[in-house]
Amino acid sequence: MVLGIMVLVALALILYEQQTAGFYLLYGAMGVGFFVLATNVLSLIQREGKQDD
Amino acid sequence: MIEALNIPPVLVYLIGAALIPLMGRGRARKALLVAVAVIGLACAFSLRSQTSWVVPISGFELVFLHADRLSLIMGYIFSFIGAAAIIYSLDVVRDTGEYICGLLYLGSALGAVFAGDFFTLYVFWEIMAFSSLGLIWYSRTERAKNAGMRYIIFHLFGGCAFLAGIIIHFMNTGDIAIGPVEHGIGYLLLLIGVGVNTAFIPLHTWLPDSYPKATIAGAVFMSVYTTKTGVYVLARTFPGAEVFILGHPFHFVAYMGGLMALYGVIFALMQNDVRKLLSYHIVSQVGYMVAGIGIGTAIGINGGIAHVFNHILYKALLFMCMGAVIYRTGKMNLTELGGLAKKMPVTTIACVIAALSISGVVGFNGYISKGMIIHAAELSHMHILALALMLGSVGTFLSFLKLTYFTFFRRTDAEAVADVKEAPLSMLVAMSVTAFFCVAIGVYPKMLYMILPYVDVAMHYDAYAPGHTAGTLQLLAMTAFMFVALKVLIAPHERVTYDIDYLYRKAGRGIIWFCEKPLMAFANAIDGVLKRIADSLVWFSKNPAAASVILLTTTSTRLMRPYTSKEAEVKQLKTIEEPRERLSIGTGVLLVLLFFLLYLVVMLIHGWLAP
Numbered sequence: 331m332v333l334g335i336m337v338l339v340a341l342a343l344i345l346y347e348q349q350t351a352g353f354y355l356l357y358g359a360m361g362v363g364f365f366v367l368a369t370n371v372l373s374l375i376q377r378e379g380k381q382d383d
Numbered sequence: 384m385i386e387a388l389n390i391p392p393v394l395v396y397l398i399g400a401a402l403i404p405l406m407g408r409g410r411a412r413k414a415l416l417v418a419v420a421v422i423g424l425a426c427a428f429s430l431r432s433q434t435s436w437v438v439p440i441s442g443f444e445l446v447f448l449h450a451d452r453l454s455l456i457m458g459y460i461f462s463f464i465g466a467a468a469i470i471y472s473l474d475v476v477r478d479t480g481e482y483i484c485g486l487l488y489l490g491s492a493l494g495a496v497f498a499g500d501f502f503t504l505y506v507f508w509e510i511m512a513f514s515s516l517g518l519i520w521y522s523r524t525e526r527a528k529n530a531g532m533r534y535i536i537f538h539l540f541g542g543c544a545f546l547a548g549i550i551i552h553f554m555n556t557g558d559i560a561i562g563p564v565e566h567g568i569g570y571l572l573l574l575i576g577v578g579v580n581t582a583f584i585p586l587h588t589w590l591p592d593s594y595p596k597a598t599i600a601g602a603v604f605m606s607v608y609t610t611k612t613g614v615y616v617l618a619r620t621f622p623g624a625e626v627f628i629l630g631h632p633f634h635f636v637a638y639m640g641g642l643m644a645l646y647g648v649i650f651a652l653m654q655n656d657v658r659k660l661l662s663y664h665i666v667s668q669v670g671y672m673v674a675g676i677g678i679g680t681a682i683g684i685n686g687g688i689a690h691v692f693n694h695i696l697y698k699a700l701l702f703m704c705m706g707a708v709i710y711r712t713g714k715m716n717l718t719e720l721g722g723l724a725k726k727m728p729v730t731t732i733a734c735v736i737a738a739l740s741i742s743g744v745v746g747f748n749g750y751i752s753k754g755m756i757i758h759a760a761e762l763s764h765m766h767i768l769a770l771a772l773m774l775g776s777v778g779t780f781l782s783f784l785k786l787t788y789f790t791f792f793r794r795t796d797a798e799a800v801a802d803v804k805e806a807p808l809s810m811l812v813a814m815s816v817t818a819f820f821c822v823a824i825g826v827y828p829k830m831l832y833m834i835l836p837y838v839d840v841a842m843h844y845d846a847y848a849p850g851h852t853a854g855t856l857q858l859l860a861m862t863a864f865m866f867v868a869l870k871v872l873i874a875p876h877e878r879v880t881y882d883i884d885y886l887y888r889k890a891g892r893g894i895i896w897f898c899e900k901p902l903m904a905f906a907n908a909i910d911g912v913l914k915r916i917a918d919s920l921v922w923f924s925k926n927p928a929a930a931s932v933i934l935l936t937t938t939s940t941r942l943m944r945p946y947t948s949k950e951a952e953v954k955q956l957k958t959i960e961e962p963r964e965r966l967s968i969g970t971g972v973l974l975v976l977l978f979f980l981l982y983l984v985v986m987l988i989h990g991w992l993a994p
Binding site for chain 2: 353354355357358359361362363364365366368369370372373375376377
């Protein structure tokens, strides 16, 4: 919900000629999405359990 | 008086390390440590730009004190955080040996940044590697022992590459002064040597492997010196370095920095061990410094060095805070921690300040230097690099929201933290002073600008330009909202994380198998052949004349086999006897003398004895 609202705010700012402000908000959302996706993809090759080296 | 003497700070710490064993374990040891911290700090801050302490050895001029703006700023921050780490360790460290390693490590790092030639730098570089190994091994656990072995193997490899690069550079130029290196194999080897210490991907694996296993105080020391000395040498030798790929110049170092910034954050986000999380963030933050140096412009180098300065402050502070948490709770995993804010309020505030600083939040020191590097990338039209570094900031903030929330603010069973107390006074003093400087530089950045290598360029940089400030706030506000929304996905898990070192370990096992099986079999076969040849020579030398007869008889019998009967062959072979010594010692000596006589005659004929 919060995510959706923030993305909409960012898009609205870009549309209403506040490109810089909209860009940073959108980039923040995309950035978090990128990291969540990356860690979840990498989780596929990780093993559950205690780190013991 | 100290200013007049211009003492290299390394001497203070080396003398301190030598005196520590004489002080026992009581107040005398603490007094000496505080004295070493204060005198070392005074020595570093009293230095002025100069080149002195030049020692001629075997035709080389080794320079032990080369101070300019770049080495001075490194000297200031190294000695300052060294003093803070010493104060922090007063109530934690029991072993005198750990203090010796810590002081040697700190001293050799200062020796490296004030070295004026490559050979002096190399010597201190190696002392750093071995003294820091002690800080890992003093944990006295099996994990620490194994990680220490992997750590030193990596650093010996890097040291060899570094030394080979230095020798090739010297042979090509005849110069050992530290400075930019010409392209070629020496350039590549030096870059690999520096890359190991600077944790270039994929040479970084020693860092998150070893730092979490160091002692509590040892990890604070280690978070500061090795990688930052690497960045310093990078700034001296490879500013704006390019590598030619298919004939086109490529800002390899700058983009390596961008890769490190992202790679470190992604792996940090997956960690459960708090110190392993911080270790991956060292890789990421060093990436910003490497990017700044790799851009190579005045503002880029300023940004890189400013980030070294700021990073040392907040990263040491983070390791101090997590060390205090581990010291008081005995737990180091996020899944086991939580609810410590009320029990350890000063540690919590210090950790939040450090987290906001490393995340580049407006008003804290990380914001100043990160902004400078991103600005430098934009000015150099490296827009992809600038975007990568901004993305790194998002990940860093996300990661430290996770660290602080799950360590201090997450609700947990009250009984689990009932016995937890605030950290000891010496720890709190060190953390508070370091946290103060994180905020002070953020609020008044000119105190940092004044000591940067290019002071004029720094003074023209406006850290609080409205557009940059607003943009950063929006970026981080969105990240915070997203953390709240996606907290479940980012929550820590108990898992074994595999990095590139998984491949190194596989390859290592393969090499061990190859050495133990096929290589040993080959060596044994060679050994057997040589042994048989040696046996034959011994047999022959017992009586060469008789042995020659036996060999001739055996060979002729075998050659004649198709034309003779079996009985005749057996009869022939029965006549062969084992060769026995038939010559007296005197005859043997005569033969040797004859051999030498022959040798002399040959030499005289060829004029080999002529002068």
